[in-house]
Amino acid sequence: MSDSPENDIISDADIETLTGYKNPSKQCRSLRDAGIFFITRRDGRPRTTWEHFNNPLSQRQKIIGCGNPEPNFGALD
Template sequence: MNDLLTDEELTELTGYVFPSKQCAALTRAGISFIRRRDGRPRVTWTHVNAALTGVRHSVAEEEDRPNFDAI
């Protein structure tokens, strides 16, 4: 389930062949990915399925800062 998508699967999923277009399509779909050195996106099936089911992982909050708006 945590396997990486192949280049062919990415093409089928996004509908694009060019890596820059694939990255843009993944971003629009809310699927997180990493970009390889050659510019191609790498994503796991877990990330794809989470985006399709609407599951969002909570992001750790940044450390507490003063509320400058209150001043």
């Protein structure tokens, strides 16, 4: 299947436990509100990996510092 547990897809049962919802649209809303990347399957259920859950895109952008696009020109002295 996959090389590492981070890339393992989260099961439907685990998505239900993590979001607290049985309804797929509420699960999707919960993941979206948390900034977790997922895709929506044809049956409406969200699908994501443990890596996306444990390291959401919304948190990665804060860590990288996307809010400061200019270089520190003072460091060139």
